[in-house]
Amino acid sequence: MEVKMKVWIAVMAFWGIIDGSDGNLMKGYYKETCPLAEEIVRHNVQVAILRDPRMAASLLRLHFHDCFVLGCDGSVLLDTKGEMVSEKEATPNANSLRGFEVIDYIKYLLEEACPLTVSCSDILAMAARDSVFLRNGPWWEVLLGRRDSLKASLEGANRYIPAPNSSLEGLIANFKEQGLDVDDLIALSGAHTMGKARCVSFKQRITQPNTEQTFYDDRFKRHDTFRRVLRAQCRDSTRDNLLTPLDIVTPSNFDNHYFVNLLRGRGLLISDNVLVSEDHEGYVFKRVWDYAVDRDLFFADFAESMLKMGSINVLTGVDGEIRKSCRFVNAWI
Known part of the structure; x- marks a missing residue:
């Protein structure tokens, strides 16, 4: 166990020194631009879970379903608009995925505090971590700096979200496509x-x-x-x-x-x-x-795999945008 913890500390130290100025995710990304961001997310996740204990699992699942389609870019939060069909309508998500109103409210508060600063995809990552911790699970330092997608993928949601009747071989292959290994699975x-x-x-x-x-x-x-x-x-x-x-x-x-x-x-x-x-x-x-x-x-191991999953195909730098509303790209508002 001591060896395991030393490895874990080394992993965290490595991630902690990454420079966010070149578009990578980093610790404390909003320290200067929106210092209360993580506190606002944590408080409102706590309120939501107190009202509905099941919401903890729902917010964690939202982050997972987001990252497995196009990457951790907030695409799962987009509503259908014009020719773009929402991932919410995909078979694994329809009448099943929930927590959107909680994310909407957190985004509203963050827009009041720090307009066009905190991405919807980062809110999902923080809310997932807080949901686990508030239900007596582990804490980990979420790496931030994601930007939001300008598109959604109904096809991707139907293809990449693991089905509840998946075989072990199918699960391993599914996770491998996302850059995750058997240990992560x-x-x-x-x-x-x-x-x-x-x-x-x-x-x-x-x-x-x-x-x-x-x-x-x-x-x-x-x-x-x-x-x-x-x-x-x-x-x-x-x-x-x-x-x-x-x-x-x-x-x-x-x-x-x-x-x-x-x-x-x-x-x-x-x-x-x-x-x-x-x-x-x-x-x-x-x-x-x-x-x-x-x-x-x-x-x-769960915290380590969440960090790994949370970095799948992220948009950083000038890619994507910081949405004003998590349900719509800014051009639609």
């Missing part, structure tokens, strides 16, 4: 320690024949009781939109129980359970086990 999957999913998202898991791996240790055999409870809850199509916690043990906390659930066969989505049921070489299973028994290790 496992760590970032831990975000499912918070939030809820609709019955329609895991119906296939509870209706298909049981082909999941039975583990050599009797303590972690999958219990049919879990599937029976889910089948009773989602018994017909009228309940497709009924919500179930992704982590039935501590649904509102950011912790490592997600990985404990996987070892017990109690991951909610197919794309969760494949981390152990389809890992024939054992590497992914070992990492799941490591995280299940060592929360601090998971927290450190």
